[in-house]
Amino acid sequence: VENKTITRLCRTRTIVTVNGEFPGPQIEVDEEDRVIIEVTNKASSGISIHWHGVYQKRTCWFDGPSYVTQCPIQPGNSFTYNFTVVGQRGTLWWHAHAGWLRATVYGAFIIQPSSNPLPEEHTIILGMSNFFAYFLHDFPGQWWNSDVSAMVDEATAAGVPPNISDALTINGLPGLLYGGCSESDTARVRVAESNTHLLRLVNAAMQIEMFFGIANHTLEVIEIDASYVKPFNTSTVVIGPGQSMNVLITTGSDVGSYLMAARAYSAAPSIPIDNTTSSAILEVGDSSDVPADLPDLPGHFDTAFVTEFEDKVLGLVEGAVPTEIDKEMVITVSMNVLDCPPDASEESCQFFEGRAGASMNNISYVHPNTSILEAFYTGASSGVYTTDFPQYPPVVFDYTGPPPANLNAVRGTKVHVVEYGTRMQVILQGTSLVVAESHPMHLHGFDFFVVGRGLGNYNSSLASTFNLWDPPKHNTVQVPAGGWTALRFLATNPGAWYFHCHLDFHLSVGLGIVLIVENGDEPSEQLVPPPVMPAC
Ligand SMILES: [Cu+2]
Incomplete structure (x- = not known):
């Protein structure tokens, strides 16, 4: 590094x-x-x-x-x-x-x-990043000459959300649509004519869910988060931060170039977004043309398209979901206004007279100054974390209705402990506090089955609508704005697993928890002994 x-x-x-x-x-x-x-x-x-x-x-x-x-x-x-x-x-x-x-x-x-399932496979890596927010903005202090953490201090000094980004990228390059200097900063990917090609897509952006498409080409989605899905065709894929996706494209017999493009999707039109479009060139055969036609991507706030896309996503493997559960958790996933800390200046609390924050079950997660896993393993958790992260929302209200008065989420380092082998069901419930946004929630250490989702508030009668036959298996899932998502997984991996929003701003203001899965009885169900770990 x-x-x-x-x-x-x-x-x-x-x-x-x-x-x-x-x-x-x-x-x-x-x-x-x-x-x-x-x-x-x-x-x-x-x-x-x-x-x-x-x-x-x-x-x-x-x-x-x-x-x-x-x-x-x-x-x-x-x-x-x-x-x-x-x-x-x-x-x-x-x-x-x-x-x-x-x-x-x-x-x-x-x-x-x-x-290898493909007769002729080409691998194309697309990265997407909105790092230009932190690259081009003239933050005081010229953070880029030191490190990003200085920029974070600048951006969050007022306790408000960071500025939006200036550019998106494909393979680290913004593409043709950013004025002067653009053409040399455009990624080119060459593939053969008359063939099927595998594109490996990753959304590495800090803050942005994206649409991605290729002019004149249909994308066949075959895998999401390294799990096969029932193949389906689409003009555009929807990919959230943290997600990865394999798609197939088939090229025609003519040599030519086509634009690939990515741009932001947002479920919250009231929040400013980066409305730029990143592009790259797909060269079919020996073509060095610079094409002009963009793929026809949905509008920035086209939630109907996103819902339709997600409805098509089904697991290829059938009958693998735990049909019974041992433990349910219902967890609100929320933006908040956090209290201004007693020793903080007024300048640092400019978000509704507090600080922009986020929480799960009203706990805004704060990192300790040491490793949770080491504290757990050595039995030295005292003063590091407590195990009272609530299994259900501590305050029951109309989560997705008109925003109630602020519920005063509190900062804390609370974990939830789960026995080895527990068949888990987790309902992630979005709220309309501050603003209803969609959150790409990522669980470390596991894939989970996405057995249900919907708008409004979850209640247990909705469990009858769950797909327990062929739900997709992901490591990251969007909780829809003003809605809920239901997950199931088998807790057979001991350790301390972060479960958090993959929008880095939300993560940095507390949208995460740590699930601790205990060792099982058998040696094969237990953590390996630790190596010499870095010291804090
Ligand atoms: Cu989030």
Whole structure:
């Protein structure tokens, strides 16, 4: 991990990279591979790396989120991640999980299946990022000459949401539609004529759900979050931050170039968004043309399209969902106004006279200054966390109705402990507090089945509508604005697992919890002993 000077749109900045590359290097492994990655921190602030979507079965030590499974790797220090990829294949990704460093520290993590279903496969990696928010904005203090954490301090000093981004990117490049300097900053991907190609899509953006499409081409979605789905065709895919997706395209017999494009989707029209469009060029055969026609993407607030898209997503594997459950949790997922801390200045509390915040079941998560997992493993949790994260919302109200008076979410470091082997059902209930937004919720250590979702408030009679036959299996799911999502998973992976919103602003103001899954009785159901972990 090191600083590197890069130029985009004729502006030069220093950013944090891995091996000097942006986006970072693609990691390719085979099913069942043991993966050993030595991370040396030559940047100026602590960092850790998360292998997004990798189960880390019994190896929670190497999952990566700072202050959850490890202390950050301090500048000048190294840490070796060491895990085996078991029972999964497809497109995942890796990214920094410390502060907002993932803005520039990310790359694809690809698990090749032991048997390849495609006669001729080409792999195309698309990254998407709105890191330009932090790249082009003239924040006082010129954060980019030091590190992103300084920028976070600037952006959140007033306790309000950060500015919107200036540009989106595809493979780290903004594309043709950003004025001067654009053409040289446009990604090109070359594929053969008359063939079927696999595109591996990752949404690495900090804050933005996206639409993505290719002019004149239909996308066949075959896999989401490294789990197969029943294949379906679409002109546009919807991909949230943290999600990955495999799609097939078939090229025609003519040589030619086509624009690929990505732009923001938002469920909350009242909030300003980055309304720019990132583009890249798909070259079919030996073509160096610069095409002009954009794919026909839905409008920024086209929630109807998103709902229709999500209705098409069904799991390829049938009958794998736990039909009985042992434990249910109902968790509100909410934006909030947090109290101004007693020692804070007025300038730092400019969001409805408090600070912009977020919570789950009214607890706005605060990181301890050490690793939750280490505290749990060594029995030294006192003063680090408490285990009283509520199983149900502490205050029952019309969650998605007219916003009630602020419920005064409180800051805290509370975890929820689950016995090994528990068949879990988790209802994530959105609220209209402050603003009804959709939240891409990501669970570490597991895939979950998305058995139901709807608008309004969840109640137990809606369980009869669940799809317990072929629901999709994801590691990240959108909780719809003003609605709910129902998940099921089997808690057979011991460890401390972060469960959080993948919009980094929401995450940084408290939208997360830690689920601790206890060891089982058998040695094969227990955490491996820890390596020497970084010190806080
Ligand atoms: Cu969120």
